[in-house]
Amino acid sequence: MMKLVRSAFTDIGDGIRMRRVWMALAQEDIGDQHRRTALGPAWLLINYLAFAGTFIVIFGQTAQSPDYPAYVAIGLFVFFYMIEVINLSVSLFTREESFIKGTTLPLTVYIMRMTAQSAIRACYAFAGCIALLLLSGTPVTSFWLFSAVGLLLILLATPAAITVFATLGAFFPDMNFVVQNITRLAIFLTPVFWVHQNEGGIRGIFYYWNPLTYFLEIVRVPVVAGEVPLRSFALCVGMTAVLWGLAIFCLGRFRKQIVFVL
Amino acid sequence: MVSIDVENLELRYRLRQKLSFAPTDRRIPTGGRIEAAGGRRYVTALDGVSFSLQAGDRLGLVGPNGAGKTTLLKVLYGIYEPTGGTVAINGKVDALFNINLGFRREATGRRNIELRGLINGWSQDEIAARMEEIIAFSELGDFIDMPFKTYSQGMAARLAFSIATSFQPEILLMDEWIGAGDPAFQEKARARMKQMSEDAAILVLASHNMALLQSTCNKILSLENSRVKCFESTETHFQKK
Numbered sequence: 216m217m218k219l220v221r222s223a224f225t226d227i228g229d230g231i232r233m234r235r236v237w238m239a240l241a242q243e244d245i246g247d248q249h250r251r252t253a254l255g256p257a258w259l260l261i262n263y264l265a266f267a268g269t270f271i272v273i274f275g276q277t278a279q280s281p282d283y284p285a286y287v288a289i290g291l292f293v294f295f296y297m298i299e300v301i302n303l304s305v306s307l308f309t310r311e312e313s314f315i316k317g318t319t320l321p322l323t324v325y326i327m328r329m330t331a332q333s334a335i336r337a338c339y340a341f342a343g344c345i346a347l348l349l350l351s352g353t354p355v356t357s358f359w360l361f362s363a364v365g366l367l368l369i370l371l372a373t374p375a376a377i378t379v380f381a382t383l384g385a386f387f388p389d390m391n392f393v394v395q396n397i398t399r400l401a402i403f404l405t406p407v408f409w410v411h412q413n414e415g416g417i418r419g420i421f422y423y424w425n426p427l428t429y430f431l432e433i434v435r436v437p438v439v440a441g442e443v444p445l446r447s448f449a450l451c452v453g454m455t456a457v458l459w460g461l462a463i464f465c466l467g468r469f470r471k472q473i474v475f476v477l
Numbered sequence: 478m479v480s481i482d483v484e485n486l487e488l489r490y491r492l493r494q495k496l497s498f499a500p501t502d503r504r505i506p507t508g509g510r511i512e513a514a515g516g517r518r519y520v521t522a523l524d525g526v527s528f529s530l531q532a533g534d535r536l537g538l539v540g541p542n543g544a545g546k547t548t549l550l551k552v553l554y555g556i557y558e559p560t561g562g563t564v565a566i567n568g569k570v571d572a573l574f575n576i577n578l579g580f581r582r583e584a585t586g587r588r589n590i591e592l593r594g595l596i597n598g599w600s601q602d603e604i605a606a607r608m609e610e611i612i613a614f615s616e617l618g619d620f621i622d623m624p625f626k627t628y629s630q631g632m633a634a635r636l637a638f639s640i641a642t643s644f645q646p647e648i649l650l651m652d653e654w655i656g657a658g659d660p661a662f663q664e665k666a667r668a669r670m671k672q673m674s675e676d677a678a679i680l681v682l683a684s685h686n687m688a689l690l691q692s693t694c695n696k697i698l699s700l701e702n703s704r705v706k707c708f709e710s711t712e713t714h715f716q717k718k
Binding site: 217233235239243246247252313314315316317318319320337386471472474475476 | 490491493542551554555556557558574575577578580581583584588591595596712
């Protein structure tokens with residue numbers, strides 16, 4: 216067990232030391248994704264605003280809540296970030312096959328590269344989210360700091376989630392399709408645009424048993440409701456710890472085997 | 478002192494093939510021996526490989542396809558971790574495998590030099606200091622600012638070789654591709670490799686090109702079915718043929 220943990224931390228340590236590599240590669244990724252487009256990464260902001268605007272206009276009238284624009288703006292921002300990370304993670308090692316088979320870079324470099332890339336991409340949506348909050352008249356309070364802590368916790372969980380899903384995707388190629396289907400449905404099964412009002416039934420089940428709910432709440436509740444969702448924070452800290460435990464196991468146990476399954 | 482000491486090297490890995498909903502898993506190894514044990518299938522890619530190289534040695538790896546040449550190079554480079562035996566390497570290693578491995582297709586040649594430099598652990602100053610020399614040696618001219626994906630195989634090989642040899646690795650591993658590029662560049666590449674070996678570096682070159690091996694190498698390691706068939710001087714090896 217100690218050998219496994221040591222192996223994982225060796226990879227993580229080597230990866231952190233090579234931060235110049237993954238930061239440079241992350242910038243390349245963003246550039247590549249928007250090469251030859253007139254608006255470049257600004258499309259990320261436009262995509263977000265188009266989605267958020269549509270949800271606010273279509274569902275805002277029935278929601279009967281003045282906070283609904285802020286509710287959807289934050290919900291979509293956090294949800295899109297998490298779903299994108301999960302979707303892209305599953306095929307991470309397959310996409311990096313050329314580098315994994317041609318260089319001796321630690322896997323953490325690819326994981327952190329994707330973390331950096333996702334964080335940079337999310338910054339565009341974040342700008343849109345802040346704009347929507349201000350335009351909708353959401354008061355800026357000290358509770359926003361708790362939302363910032365929530366975002367940091369999500370960022371902390373990101374490399375662990377990437378490691379787990381990337382390892383799963385490498386050993387189980389069908390995971391790509393499994394995850395794609397689940398994440399497509401997830402927007403309906405997560406309280407992104409619908410509001411949970413303590414009702415039971417199917418909606419209640421998806422509200423309570425969907426882990427994404429709590430990551431949404433630790434960012435959304437402080438801004439929208441002006442309170443700190445302690446239970447959600449506790450659950451998210453627990454889930455992040457579990458994710459890191461799994462990530463360390465995956466790295467320690469499989470990091471030298473990944474190259475054989477690609 | 479630069480050296481490579483390989484003792485009873487074994488590389489055996491499990492063929493994972495049940496984790497798919499597909500009726501048959503199409504993942505198959507490119508070489509090695511497939512063996513079944515306890516309901517699982519394993520590939521023995523290298524078995525009992527031993528040899529030793531000192532500064533100035535130029536080793537030619539020969540053997541049929543799937544014999545283990547590329548696998549051995551990848552073990553020496555550190556991509557594959559041995560499952561048995563020992564590999565002791567003293568010296569800074571660089572490698573040239575498939576020329577498309579480790580390059581970004583969308584990035585320009587110049588950006589790829591920067592990225593390869595970062596991957597190899599060079600500082601920004603070191604990259605900047607070597608940049609023009611690498612571009613000049615690769616003879617890519619204005620193409621250096623074109624995306625890598627627009628390069629021909631020969632151009633890509635020239636860039637890969639120029640980068641890999643610019644920092645004078647103490648141990649250089651090469652797989653096949655050195656035949657790429659026009660005759661003039663091949664001659665230039667051969668001269669640089671000769672200079673490297675005179676500077677007490679170790680070269681390990683896997684190839685089917687016997688003329689190239691005969692003119693470049695002083696030792697031959699012949700692999701067959703994942704095992705060493707013979708390890709001898711180039712002279713002895715080609716006298717037997």
